[in-house]
Amino acid sequence: MFEKEKRKTKGIRPNIGTFLLLILFAFIAIYYFMGDKEPDTDLSAILQLVDDGKVQHVDIVNNKISVKLIDTRKAKQPETTVTGTSDASSNNDSLLNILANNKQTDKNKIVLDGRTINKYVSPNWMNLLLEKLEKAKDKYGLTYNYTEPISLGAMTNVILILVMLGLLAFSMWNLFFRQMGEGKNPLNFGGSKAKRVDLSTDPVTFADVAGADEEKGEMQEIVDFLKNPQKYYALGAKIPRGVLLVGPPGTGKTLLAKAVATEAGVPFYTISGSDFMEMYVGVGASRVREMFNEVKKHTPAIIFIDEIDAIGRQRGSGLGGGHDEREQTLNQILVEMDGFSSTQGIIVMAATNRPDILDAALTRPGRFDRQITVSPPDIQGREDILAVHAKGKKLAKGIDLREIARITPGFTGADLANLLNEAALLAARKNAKEITYFDIQDAIFKVMLGPEKKNRIMSEKERSITAHHEAGHAIMVRAMSETERVERVSIISAGQAGGYTAHKPFEDLYYASKDHLLQNIMIALGGRGGEQLIFKQITTGASNDLESCNKLARKMVTVYGMAEHMENLVFTESDDMFMGHGIGHSHSFSEHTAQLIDNNVKEIIDAAYKRVMTCLSQHETALRKIAERLLEVERIDEVEFEILYLENTPPEILALDAVNPGREQMIKDGLLPTKDNLAEFKEKYAAQKAETEKKRAMAQLQAAEVPDLTEA
Template sequence: MRRISPRDVTLYLMVILMMLFAVSTLQRMDQEDAPDYSQIRTYFSQERVKYFTLEDETLTLTLRESGNQTSTLTYQLADPYLFYFDLHELIDQQLAAGTLEGYDYIPGLESSWWYNMLPTLVMIGLAVLFLFLLYRQRMSAMNGGGAPGASRFGHARTKTLSDQGKKVTFDDVAGAEEEKAELQEIVDFLRDPQKFTSLGARIPKGVLLVGPPGTGKTLIAKAVAGEAGVHFLSISGSDFVELYVGVGASRVRDLFDQAKKEAPAIVFIDEIDAVGRQRGTGLGGGHDEREQTLNQLLVEMDGFGSNEGVIVLAATNRQDILDPALLRPGRFDRQIYVGLPDIKGREDILKVHAKKKPLAEDVSLHDVARATAGFTGADLENLLNEAALLAAREDKRFITMSDLHEAMLKVIAGPEKKSRVVTEQSRKLTAYHEAGHAVVIHELDSQDPVHQITIVPRGPAGGMTISLPSEDKAYLSRKELEERIAVCLGGRVAEQVVLGDISTGASSDIQKASQIARSMVTKYGMSEKLGTIAYGNENDEVFIGRTMAQARAYSEEVAGQIDQEVKAIVERAYRRCEEILNGRRKELELTARYLLDHETMDAETFAKVFDDPGAGEFAPYLEQV
């Protein structure tokens, strides 16, 4: 321990002297109005005091005057003890001689000294406390190797399950049965390690949860800790990164020290890609703060030390940028992919989030699950919450199916903008555009059936055509992709066929069609001309943490051929759209005219356009077509 220097001692003594000086000054100010004790003594010496009363600090003298008259004087004494100390002999003599007839009881004379010394004692105590805190702060700073208070930066800001609300178990996690089965071994080991160690088994030191955002990786980690009933320390990857050099590594050490003290324990690092990016590449070189933090993490997870009873869980959606040393067995032994839930998983997730929500009798969670293909667990929770907000806005007691349907559209495309002023020409353009999408979808067997068509603006879109899948699809064929491109171009072709002009409203459709076509050529090997070769990698983007090199791995000649193939695919889809819409011109007109009058068309009404166009609602339009 470092000795305190003479300079420090001098500083401490100066502080104490200043405090004592302030106390003495305040006491003198209080005594400025005190009476002159010599005057009071003169009254007693002249035997003029007939009777006196001392009550706390108030002295009342009854004095003899000429002609057997008396007078009364009252004084406020600063120190009653001093009065009694100076005059007690004279008072006793006059009492014995009878010149002083008597006095009232003098209370608290023994405690008056302590009373007057109390401010001084308090100030001395505060000075001692101040010096002790200052000394401890300096010693802590010396041990931490930094300026006063800097050692706090090296502490890991962890959270526990008690900080995060109620206990989470596997019952709260739905739609991830295989993932829970994989993690059940971790739970069993933490509960009964002897069962595994007796067979010579080694439990995984780390488990990496990989998957898209919102699929429940953090929730699964909490459930593991809740099921095992052990300590749970949670920290974000970004919490390790700090302005000061060496703080990240210090926090890693502190995190594992906390876990070892509370073992068995689970350490959960969320968004580990913030600190676990690949080393030695990019702009940072080999000595930046982030890499030193990662080096310390590698050592703690599988170095010379022992972390028995401590299991590391981590979550990321960028596994491709993590350092290979972090992913090897011995650190993260298992990698569990937490993907998008299927229709059964979505229904189970909806049931979990709907437990505390009153649902109407017409609500079918199975239908909602079927209509929400591609939704994550977070999306489904948000869907039910939006439906509850819509129901509360209309003062309903239950959440109805219409609320869920509106909430689904709100999550996908944003809220309706009925107040937006739309010209008649724009409405007509939007109606034929959306009708073109719907008619093309109806004519292509591989596409999902039309669920709703609307020309009410939502978000940036002037209208939308919604298709609901009848089943989840893990893979898409070349035919399905080509027909999906045709669906994207249906709106643009309808504008050209009917109105003889095109607009900017199809920009997002064209962009999506181009992306699908380019992926068919460069990623999926679906080009007969270029063959079954991947001409791109989805991880080739340039960013800090990867080598700053040219992303494209093929020649200019191949790039030109790719552009030609993409253009050919899109042009074939465009010609097919023209054939469909020219052959179904009547259905296109009926759908568009109905949308202009009613703004929204459901699946049943749209089906009548092809099955029974002579129905009541379409009769007026048949005469105009």
């Protein structure tokens, strides 16, 4: 079907081409036929008469000439009019005939005297005629009137040329349009693309932006100004014209800007930086102009430019073409921002997640001089955001948003909104009446790793390797980490990975110690360690792990200054050539230093791997049991993992485990067992599990009775 469509669109092109060619031909042909090579005989005769001084007066109107001959006889003869036209065929009255007669009756010149001859003259000969008339005027006192022709021929030419130009423009347009990709309106070429968002129907208030208290505090001032500018002018206060919102995607930058507009009750215009970028040079700048012109009519107002980095990169840098357009656009924005005074009440807000690459001119005073960092929410923030998005969703009783917030560090507002929506979809698919904790848990992983693919085909051997690989990761988390917890271990392939071990810090960490980094390296190596210990061979399945821990080790050496013999030294390796700071210059140190760095990285990895192998052999029984259970049920949760771990690890080995305050807290809260209360805890857990299983089965049974519409 795709092929067909392709052919169909292709067919249009030759059609337009042929059409254009045809027009061109017609054009040439008309010109060709209209261009008489020689004056026709009638015209020659007239010209002769003029030369001979036999003409009294000539009127020329619209290429039609009317020649009045001198009446040399004084005799009063009735006037006859001889009409000759260029296409006059064998007309008896043709001037030629008369002239011929005239020649025959040479002695009797009376025949022509005093007559008026009418004739159309091709525009090609008009100049010659006028020249002759001018000469005769001086020579014989001939008079003539010349009215500029509105010639049909000329008009046709003009029309033809216009049509041609139009067609040419149209076909070029068509070509560009196709390059721009379908779906875009080619007629929307110029003009501002800024959209005015109607916030009255869908207001976003500060209450809708959860967990961003600091950001909201900073925005409050702008709301105040937009609401009550007089107060600020009176005090001579300078209000920022531009506010730069900096933060990763999905942290609510757009939401915040909208909320400011709603709270202040001013119009909100939004445009994305990439909307300015077209393949036509100059369009971006004109869009900027039009946008500001439009908004100036509705002040006070907010303009929100999303992804400003698309245009706001440092000028004169960047790869490839297209930055001329960008520079023009950026310049135009700067000009506009300089142009409106702060009294005009336009505030431009711009969002970016790459403030480092922005042109310094953007952040100069009077432009985007106010910068607000919007960071991913902390645990309290996440809980608040979840509460906002849980509104209108039927959550099962007892679902603790705090707990969900606790296990989703690093999630942005958009992730959390997505998570609750996914959970609702999962529940709906099961025809459940409410969203359960299981749905939410599944949704978390869905958001994190993309949809689970239970049906990926894996051989038994592969499954076993994966199980031991994941068990290896999990054991390393449990035995070595002071900060992380094993949240779930799974051999259900998700995203790219064959399985996954989810581990999360108990608390959000802003700084990591050297020990923590080493622990993370060991966790990453645990997968390969597990394979090595059990199968005495290693697979390619660990390549991601290896990459990440090598990167981390290198960072420890070059960025964090944590290498044994190179402590506190930093070696910058620019790995981002899109930063615009030159290509080809990759590091600023000698080959010898590079070697030293490599050696240090190797040392770190080697030492870590050795510790991993020692630790895993101490925990071999637990490793095997956990892998076994994984092969059975594919997925085990935190509590079950802990039970298996405790059951299968001798006390003297348990004593060697890292102290993990987060886990201690969970034990205190009764969420995790200890070696001492293991039996009792296990019983409780089993009963709990049976209960939820029963509920699940019931729900499924109910679902089975109702035809499943959601699947259809």
